Amino acid sequence: MASDKQRRFPAKRIPLEVRNARMADIPAIQALTGKAYASSGMGTYSAEMLRGQINHFPEGQFVVMQGDKVIGHCATFIISGEIALKPHTWMEITGGGYASRHDPDGDHLYGMEVCVDPDYRGFRIGQRLYNERKKLCQEWRLKGIVFGGRLPTLRRRARRFASVEAYVEAVQEKKLRDPVLSFQLRNGFQILGVLPKYMPFDQESMGYGVHLLWPNPAVPAKPAVERPHRYGGHLPDTVRVACVQYMQRRVSSFREFLSIVEYFVDVCSDYKADFVVFPEMLALQLLSIEDQELGCAESIEALTKYTPQLKDAFSEMALRYNVNIIGGTHPTRTPEGRVENVCYVYLRDGRVCEQAKIHATPNEVYWWNIEGGSVLQSIETDCGTIGVLVCYDSEFPELARHLVDQGAMILFVPFCTDERQSYLRVRYCCQARAIENQCFVVMAGNVGNLPRVANMDIQYAQSAIFTPCDFPFARDGIAAETTPNTEMVAFADLRLESLHAARNNGTVKNLKDRRHDLYRVQWRAPDRPAAPPAHS
Secondary structure, three states: OOOHHHOOOOOOOOOEEEEEOOHHHHHHHHHHHHHHOOOOOOOOOOHHHHHHHHHHOHHHEEEEEEOOEEEEEEEEEEEOHHHHOOOOOHHHHOOOOOOOOOOOOOOEEEEEEEEEOHHHOOOOHHHHHHHHHHHHHHHOOOOEEEEEEOOOOHHHHHHHOOOHHHHHHHHHOOOOOOOOHHHHHHOOOEEEEEEOOOOOOOOOOOOOEEEEEEEOOOOOOOOOOOOOOOOOOOOOOOEEEEEEEEEEOOOOOHHHHHHHHHHHHHHHHHOOOOEEEEOOOHHHHHHHHOOOOOOHHHHHHHHHOOHHHHHHHHHHHHHHHOOEEEEOOEEEEOOOOOEEEEEEEEOOOOOEEEEEOOOOOHHHHHHHOOOOOOOOOOEEEEOEEEEEOOHHHHHOHHHHHHHHHOOOOEEEEEOOOOOHHHHHHHHHHHHHHHHHOOOEEEEEOEEEOOOOOOOOOOOOOOOEEEOOOOOOOOOOOEEEEOOOOOOEEEEEEEOHHHHHHHHHHOOOOOOOOOOOOOOOOOOOOOOOOOOOOOEO
8 A cells, every 4th residue: 555655645736725614615625524434334414403403503513525525524612611521421412413512612623533535545635634633723723722633543452551541651652653633632632531431433443532631722711802602603693484383274276275375485574574474284275176085095186296296386486585485284195105294395596495394293194194204304594494394294303303403493383273272282392492492483273264275174273483482572472473273474573692601501401401411412313323433
């Protein structure tokens, strides 16, 4: 094998660029980490984890680009030294890989990831990323950089040493070279100790990590100048949301249905809304066009034929009226033949996103043969990161936490309930999600009746916009709500800055005070490994 000095830089005429990571880089970062850790068995990050890292602290995520190729990646977040300088595990301190423990008021920068394309090792790609970390630490006037470093040759050499500490001491005394630890020591990092079970899934390091610290020489023990708060980045000061409490009524044509929907979109646009939310099962109104009540299979087929027209029409309205539309839900047959209850999100920049309902209710399974989806991802908008939980999904706390870990600040809940008890289950759970995740929750439901449409006989709703319960917000944690069972629209202005302030300096800090040493939410998907990588 050629030495580093003998390697030839691939496509050397293409200049290198170090910049902040973007959402569009996520697939390339996943491919890079998968390639970099192929021999260690540590796997790669999920898209949701990378989305969370970028959303929580965009200034702290870096990539090295050669042209349009990602050849290096670095992830960091800010945290209190009281936490970072104590023994911990990687999963505990990173919030399960989402960087959800980022604290704008913290005093240390935590390095949760650095990896380099194996084809580019030997060209100081890692050094460039470490330099960016140090510049970031100094720019934010933090006390230092801390992390747990890997020991990739430990397993191979373990028999020669009485303990892990002896191995680390030999590297520190330059009696032995470890490709990672030796590099970190050359970069001025100090060894604080050994972290057992730091990354149990890192077989090469036998699960151990070396607790390392780089003290920022430019910051005294008590900084003379207070570091500025940067809550919310470049988000708008307020986000105006509108929830449409929609009356289900018989329609004679698809055109008539669209004209009613467009009326509400137009009204909400006139009131300068950033988002307009429609209820779950909005499109089942189209079944009233039929001359006779259809059976289950016939109903789904009848609705499926409207899907392309529905998406085109709603997307055009989002563009024309300059408003983001949470388009309720529409039972949709997937290419695999499954029927899922899908919420389509039509953004005013022309993008169309979708979120399938994860948990189908017993009635949906019985009447419509609907199956639950398996992917839950946040959505990036011009008003910040949002998430969608369709009705019953709001009753599962893990789902809301998964979206908030990805950076979601507003959760939209289109719902469809037939009577008051069903409605109150959704309402109380939405209020709980707003409190425990310190986020805004917007719910919109149906009223009215569709006598000849199976499983849509009667409706009960009182749509509402919920906030956390703390001083910056509405007294009862309710920013707005509608009159029960009456077709109308509710508006509220939501201040994202207040949300960030409450999360970091509120009376209670539900997100910051989670016991990551005891529990975590781990989202499993069939095409992703259970354990993410970590390399500092």
